[in-house]
Structure formats: structure tokens, C-alpha cells
Amino acid sequence: MEFLNLTEIFPTTVKPSYRLFVVDFNRIRSPMTVVLWLIVACILKFGYTLQPKAFKKLPESCFLILVGLIIGGILRSLNAHDVMPLSPLMFFFFLLPPVIFDAGYYMPNRLFFDHLGTILLYAVVGTIFNAFALSISLWGIGYTGIYGTFIPFLDLFLFSALISAVDPVAVLGVFDELKVDKVLYILVFGESLLNDAVSVVLYNVTQALIQIGSENITGNDILIGVAAFFVVAAGGTAIGVIFGYFGGIATRYTKRIEIIEPVVVFLVAYLADMTAELFYMSSILSVTFCGITMKNYSLLNMSESSCLTVKKTVKALSNLTETLIFILLGVSTVNDTQEWNTSFIGLTILLCTVYRTVGVFILTAIANPLRLHKLTVKDQIVMSWGGLRGAVAFALVYMINSGSINNQPLFASATISVVFFTVFVQGCTMKPLLLALKIPIGVDEEASLSERLHVKFQDHLVAGMELISGSTGKPTQRLRYKAMDRQYIRPLLLGQAHSLDPKTVESIQLNGFAS
């Protein structure tokens, strides 16, 4: 599994007779490949902005996949398969973390925690429901012989597990561009982040069960599977929170080494990711919660220019890797061999869409009575149609051991089909759907002055009351108030308000509390 061998001392390329002009591509092959793919990503991102306005109806993600397909076709015709860098581990280790960290670090905490219950319902119960409903249906229909081949239930369940999870990168790609209502956005995007534990566990446990053999499975194995979910979810979250706190504390002391301050944030986040991977916990949960936790402190501790650097770097990296994920999705599709089966693939696409809608409507019926902000039927339609699948499913299907699961090529083509269907058909029709439903798009995230004033007034009031009474409210808000208290309210109460530079106060407000 060693794929980036750091310990090797490279033999020198000795040129027996000195030549004035030498070309040695092999020596720089790997870093050059990475740089060239990144440059391709930049060029395509630029190219997208140059399109005539008439073509702009195509979301950027679709454009990138399409160009990826063309590049893949060209590479295939040149027999240059080996320049394709999207291996599953490469995806999970290098391309996905920046996108997830961006999501966590710039997560609007209040919005996220206000809707956490509903998000968890969709992410956990919804994903499990989808996986079971899809696999049982596909299995039952399989007895009609319509697929022309027998597929064991566990194999189908493995496939259903990986295809049921809504994908964070795909959701971001579509929702970010449309600037849809922020509650709808947080519900779908939050679900796509938090369902990772479910898919990891369902995927890993099912693989293990297939190894054990369906006839040897005991009730114990099922119980272990259930326990595994809690371990993977709680473990990933705990690792993220611990590293987040650690990073937050570290930024209190990085003033002494301000020049490398921004790097600390990234190192801690990546350490959280790698540690979760080390224990096979949910790395997406780990990185998300590392970001959510760390920013409460780091944004206040670090210098303003470090905060800006982190922000610009995170945004640039996540945007670039997201772009690359879509391009490579297109390229890989052409490069890999699949097995086509119209009835199986057609049924999968149909059932995925149906069960997504059924799941959303059932779960909303459960959630709505407990919610302050009720979800309308329109909201539910958007949430159903916005349940895009993407690169995570794609990477997982290529991680299936094709030796032990014969239907891997079929599952691969079915996964690609579902991903393409959701990204192209659902992604492209999202805007017309929103317009038809009269749901506002292009919503500016900036709150109105009155809203910000009121929120801030309440924050200060609560913080002041808490400070005087000595007791504190919600844990998520407590963090914020504590930091506020130290930097901001205490000086006010102690009559040192004049000691605060107005610019600092403004920046604290903008960075820490506007969310």
C-alpha cells in the first residue's frame, strides 16, 4: 500500500557521454502529471467563464464532466491510460479533504446546529432506508430473471449502500452555483456530509459479511455492524473535535511564529483526516468537525491577515480539487471497462429517484411536527431532486474487490449511470424546477442590517446575562460567547471599550459572529 515512497534514495541518472541537450521525462513524471492536471483544471475553469451566455444553462459540474469525457477519449485513443491519477485512495486522501475542510471550516455553525436533528434524520435513517429499500427491490425483481444473471443479495446491498449516499461534492457543485435558500442548502449539504459514517459502515460491514459468506452470518455479525456504525460515527466526530480543539489551542501560541501560522490550520486538519483513516473511522466526519470546532478559536486567535490567507487558500484548494474531481470523473468513465445491463441500470436509476423522494417525504412528516421552521411540499420536492450522487460512490465502487464480487463491472457502470443521471438530468433541471416552484434563487448570503443588528443585540444580551449569572446556554453558543467574552465583552463591562480598536471589533464581528 506504499504509494509515495519517501525513503527511496534515487539512483542518479548517469549520462555516460555528456550530452548538451537531454530530455528525461521519467524523472519528473509524477509531480509534472499532478501539476499538468491542476493546470488543466484552471484552464477549464477559465474556459467555463468564456462560454456564450446561452450555454451557461449547463452547470459547471456538467461542463467539467463533459470535457473530462473528451479528454478521456483522446487519452484512450492515444493509449495513454497511465496519466490518469484518480485512484480511489488518491481521491480520498488528497482530492476530497480540501472540499470537506472548506465545508467544515466555513460552515455556518448556528444554522447547522439549529437544523442538526433534521439533518441527522436524513443522513442516518434516510440513507439506511434507501440502501435497504433499493437492495430489497433489486433483489426481489431479480427473481423475475430480468437481469439475465443472478446477483446475490449481499452484493446488491453493497452496491445499494454506496449508491444511496448523497454526495457532498456533487451537491456543492449544483447548490453553490444557484445560491438556493440557506435552510434547504444546509439540510441537503449537511446530510451529504453526515451520511459518510453510514456509507462507510454499510460498505465495510457488507464487504466483511461477503467474505464470511452469507450462510455463516450470525445475529452477532449484525449486532457488530450496528455497533460499528456508532464507533465509526462517534470515533470520526471525536477525532475531529479533539484535533479541532487542539488546533484552536495551538493558534493561541502561533503569534510567535506568525509567518507559518496559516500552515498550522491545514496541518491539524489533515492530521485529523489521516488519524480517522488510520482507525478506519469516518474521515469526512472528522475533517468536518475539526473545521467546525477549530474555527471558533482560530478565527479569533490568528491575525487578520492569517485568517484571510487561510480563507483564500482553503477556497482556492477546495475549488480546484472539486473541479479536478469532476474532470477526472469524466476521464475515468472513458478509461475503465464496464459491463452494460439496460434493465438493471434502468431500474437502479428509477428506484434511486423514487426511494429518495419517498424517504424525504416520510422523514419530513416525522421531523416537521418537531421543527419551528416547517418544510413545505415545495421544499421536499427540491430536497428529493437535489439528492445528487457523485465521486464518493464512484471511488467506492472501484474499491470493491472484483476478485470476490463478480458483478463489480456491472456495479461500476450502474454507479456511473446513476451519478451521470443525477448530475446531468437532476443538476441541469434544478434551476428550472426552482423557478417553476417559485423558490427564490440567487439569495445573497449577507443578512440584512436589521437582521444582523437584532442577532447581535440578542447575542450581547445573552452573553452579558450569562456572564453575570455565571451559567451558560447551548453548548454550541457557549463557545462563541466565551471567546466573545474574553476578547470583546469583558473589556466592555470593565469600561475598557476604548482599548478596543474599532477595526478589531468589526473584524471579530464579521469573522466570528456573522454566521
Place this chain on the structure above:
Amino acid sequence: MEFLNLTEIFPTTVKPSYRLFVVDFNRIRSPMTVVLWLIVACILKFGYTLQPKAFKKLPESCFLILVGLIIGGILRSLNAHDVMPLSPLMFFFFLLPPVIFDAGYYMPNRLFFDHLGTILLYAVVGTIFNAFALSISLWGIGYTGIYGTFIPFLDLFLFSALISAVDPVAVLGVFDELKVDKVLYILVFGESLLNDAVSVVLYNVTQALIQIGSENITGNDILIGVAAFFVVAAGGTAIGVIFGYFGGIATRYTKRIEIIEPVVVFLVAYLADMTAELFYMSSILSVTFCGITMKNYSLLNMSESSCLTVKKTVKALSNLTETLIFILLGVSTVNDTQEWNTSFIGLTILLCTVYRTVGVFILTAIANPLRLHKLTVKDQIVMSWGGLRGAVAFALVYMINSGSINNQPLFASATISVVFFTVFVQGCTMKPLLLALKIPIGVDEEASLSERLHVKFQDHLVAGMELISGSTGKPTQRLRYKAMDRQYIRPLLLGQAHSLDPKTVESIQLNGFAS
């Protein structure tokens, strides 16, 4: 030579029976190793700031090497050699480029080009003189039998070539901290950057000559060696300048993709590095000149926040990799086997110091009559004593093919000794020397208001005259005036001064012209 295999699809780690708690370090070994070393670098950088003031006399580079030695010792006793990531290619491909790009991109262009003649004299003639003087002396003394072993002349010349070049990272490490007079700094640091072509060529040509065998060398081979110098130097510079222009042009259009704007600068710079490596040209020259050229445009084209992001990221990366280079220098020293030879090593250190001084004094005698700003004897002492050797020599000595050159282990220990002598003895005594010579240290780079006003007044005057007359002055200044003209002077002349935001004008001045 493939060391970062991107094309491999990794087999899944199938766990036959599902276990709730798994630790799988191998899977994350490589990225984790990199992250952990970077974290070690951060911690040590922080640790250095915590030292009691009494210990601060030790330059940071020495502190880092010392801790590296300790870490190396611990790793050795644990038999954990394989966590050592400093292979020569790893050094040249990943650790050195950020430091060099920082040097080029934030090079004070005017100062550098004003002293370019003198810098080239030291870098080219000085390095060649040192290599020949050292090798001939070591060879001549070798006939007394003092080394106890025979070392062929070409082997000695190979060693002399790599040890004669002043090292940019070592020079930065000492001079940056002391904030020595900027002319002295640019002379030594400029030399350390521009001598790369000389060392690359001497090193490669000598290796080739050794392969050919000293008895088969013809005059033709020597001529090719001389030609190679021009190819490697001009080629590296040309690649850098071309990519620099390309990057500068690219940043004119990156406003459309502002989110990934800062990444473009880095990608272009790294592409310049890799392209130079592809053709075995001088990659240090390439990256230096890419930075020098690109910044003339990118600093004016990019948004202010992108410029700040690039600056903070470049400084953070170069600082971190510089730190890591010193630490790994210490670690590698313990980890590798060498061969000790007191007389050879003692003589090398002595002769290196002597010839450095002789070289500086001779070349200054040639340069001074042509210089406006004459170099005093004091200056020459500092330049001689500041000619530190470092990690480049270290990496080169480990790239020697020990199969064809038997004395490689001896050369390795001699290189380490010279590097340690220059970094520790010369580095630590630099400050007392400067104080004794009454050369001001801790010079603030910020020019006085009057100086800045005068320089800017002259710039504007010249630019205005050039604009009216249609002819332009020095090529290096022309660039600046052109950019100034477009963004700054033309609106002024056209009476559109009011259209310029005062903040923009200020930032243009600070970013582009303060150097």
C-alpha cells in the same frame, strides 16, 4: 525513477471478519510521514522562540540542525531509518523550490539588477576558481600520501565542484536573521542563487568525464563542458523568464476565476521548475527568474487579497521547507554511513575558507573600479566569511554514484564537515564579526520617507519623460514603467487621476515600486 505512483489502483484492504477497532498505519504511511515532519518543523520553530534569551545567540539554523541530530540519534537507536524522507530528489523537487521561488518573487529587483555584474562575477568566476583551486590543491597535497589513499583528480574535482558553491538556504538562514546591510546581502545571496548553473554543469560534466575515463578525454569533451555551462545557464534562465511572462499574462485574465487566482502563480512557478528539470537545465535559475519576471505583472494584475495570499503562502511554505531542510540535514547526518579521514577533511575545511577569501578579494579588486558603490575591506571580510555551504552540496554528494566513485563515503563526510563548519562556526560568529567590524545589523528594510519620495519622484519623472519621448531606459526598469504607465501614469496624464482610488495607488506603490 517513478516515486510517486499515481496510476496504481490500490487493492482494497479487505477485513475478513469485521473488527470494530482496526489500526492500519501502512495505508496512510506516506502522507502521515510528511505531515508529521511538517508538524515537527512547526514545533521546533515554536520551540526556538521559547529559548531563554541567553541561548538566542545560536542562529535558528544551528538550533534546528542540533535538534535534527538528536532526532536522528533517537530514530537510529529505534532502528527507524525508514522515516527519513530526505532523498536528494525529494530535496530538489519539493523542499528547495519554495525557498528559491520566495527569493525570486520577492527579490528587490532594482537592487539585484544594479549589482548583477558583480554578483555574476562571484557566482561564475568565483565558483569556478574555488572548484579548480580546491581540487588542484587537494590533488597536489595527495601526492605526499597524507590521505593514506589515492584519490583520482576527477573524483576530487567532482567533490570540489559540489562543495565550492555557496548555498542559498544556508545564507538565507544566517543573513535573514541578522538583517545585515542590503548590498552585502544581495551580493552573497545573489551569488548563491546564480552559481547553481556552475555547480550543476561542473558536477554533471565531471560525472560524465569520469564515465568516459580520464585517459579518453579529448579537447572536445572540455569544449562541450564549456558549452554546457552556457546551455544550462541560458536555458534555465530562459525557461524561467518565459514561464514568468506567461504567468504574468495569465494573471491578466484570472479575475474571472479569482477564487483560484493565487494557485496560478504557484502552478506556473512549479511548471518552470519541472520544465528545467526535464531538460537538465538549472532549475534554481529557472525558478528565480520566473519569480523575478512574473511579479512585475502579477502584483499589479491580481487583486490585493490574492497578492497578500500569495505572499503569506510563499513566506509560510519557504519558511517551513527551509526549517525542514535544516532539521533533515541533522537527521540525515546521523542516519548515513560515512568514512572519516582527518587530514583530508581538515585540509578541505581549511582550503575552502582560504580560497573563498582569496577569491572574494581578487574578484572585488577586479569589480571595484567598475562599481559606483565600492566594496570596503570590511565588506569583503563579511562576504568571505558569509560564504556558507549547505543542503544543496549535501544532496549532490548523495547523488554521486558510489558504484563508479569509490570515495563517495569520504566525500560525504567531508561535505557534512564543511557544511557544519560553515553553518556552526561561521554562522555563529557572524554576528560578533559584524559587531567587531562595526557593520550595522538589524537594518530595517523600510526606506526612509525622504528616500522613498526621492526614488518615486525620479521614477515618475523618468516614466513621464519616456512616455513623451517614446523611448525607454534600462530593460529592467522599462517593465516597471510600462506597468506603471498603464495603470497609473496614463490616467494621470489623461486627467483621470480622480478615477484612481487612493488606496489602489498606495497599494500599487507599496507592491510594485517600493523595492
